Amino acid sequence: MNLPQTQEHKVRLAAKTVVASGVVELELTSEDGSDLPSWGPGAHIDVVLPSGTVRQYSLCGNPGTATTYVVSVLLDEKGRGGSKEIHAHLEVGAVLTIRGPRNHFPLGDHDAYLFLAGGIGITPILAMARQVSAAGKPWSLVYGGRSLDTMAYLSEIEALEGSSIDIVPADTRGIPDIKGALEAAGNAHVYTCGPEPMLRAVEELTTAILGKDHLHLERFGADPNATIDTAGDDSFEVELAATGKTLTVGANQRLIDVVRSVVPNVPFSCEEGFCGSCETGVLMGIPLHRDQILTEEERACNDTMMICVGRSKTPKLTLDI
Known part of the structure; x- marks a missing residue:
């Protein structure tokens, strides 16, 4: 990773x-x-x-x-x-x-690609389409927006080679046919970024039509449907390796708040586990992952975590801070 x-x-x-x-x-x-x-x-x-x-x-x-x-x-x-x-x-x-x-939204090496972008979600997709086009891989793009004048990079996208591009401004064409695009995608891997309603639809339809392993997405914000059960939270110790200090994180305290009491300049932004700013290396212990970024494989490695929402499964956690 x-x-x-x-x-x-x-x-x-x-x-x-x-x-x-x-x-x-x-x-x-x-x-x-x-x-x-x-x-x-x-x-x-x-x-x-x-x-x-x-x-x-x-x-x-x-x-x-x-x-x-x-x-x-x-x-x-x-x-x-x-x-x-x-x-x-x-x-x-x-x-x-x-x-x-x-990069928590990396472009993998696949035989074919379907890109689904909504509004400003075209920004990561643009870089992906540019690379796939240069590599000569088959790809297609469905790009939705409110109107043509609000949709960035149209001319650059349309100039890329080897593609099937469907530009869908809502004021003249309505909502993109995501289901149809997925049914025509063959064995392509799906990369998507855009507003939450679109991502929710893409997630459900891709899982049903192609399988969840074909889906790669990035959200603008925290998943509004995600829930965290904090009922069983208990206190634990956190050692900050660079400072040599060991602190106690209470059952009702956030790990990031305790860390910032010693290292106030630790990076953070969303404080909801989706932006990745507070990602921190784990040297010892097993983190309790509650973020919306890491894949199941990345979580299983237990070598990094988002300290704004994460906690510890073990009595002590040692962080690379």
Whole structure:
């Protein structure tokens, strides 16, 4: 698996471009001209805004451009303020801190691919489609949005080779035919990113038609239908290897809060187990995973966890902090 890269990097906003109605593209270059960490399709970075707000954005540029990252940001009027700050106040030339990249939505090697994107969910899918097209693999894309003017990267997508592309603006064509696309997908693996109602439909239909092992998805936020049973939570000890300190996490305390009492700058953002910012290496003990990112195989390795929601199955947990 891809373990987190928590090192921070200083980048400069080199360009800010409107790529669709309500969507701006940010071109971020390393401040000192050095190479930024390499990445693959599906990866995202944490962006620390001038206000201190931390948000995650999928990388959608060219992985071969070592000194530049590209992300696109949808203005969310009902959001927590990060997108509003970027759209209204972030100016070209600003120096930002970023963390990562991390990749919990990696592109696997398959015989064929079906990409299903909704709205700004096109950003990780764009990087995937670009790579698959260059490799000469068969692929198809269904891309839904409110209207054509709100859908980013249409011309770039349509210029890619070897594909079957269905652009579905809701104002003229309604809802994408996800069931039909899956039934025509053969043995393709499905990669999807978009709003929750779409992801829920894709998850249910893919499992029924192709099997759950063919599904790969990334959510914008926590799964609203996920529930956590905390009734059996008990206290445990956590050792922070880098500091040598051992602390007690009470039954009603969060692990991340206890860790931050000693290491206040530990990365975090969503605090709901879906963004990956707080991913931490586990050196000893068995974590109790409650995140929405790690696969069952990754959880079974027990070498990393999301400390914002995770706890411990053993009396003591040693973290690589």
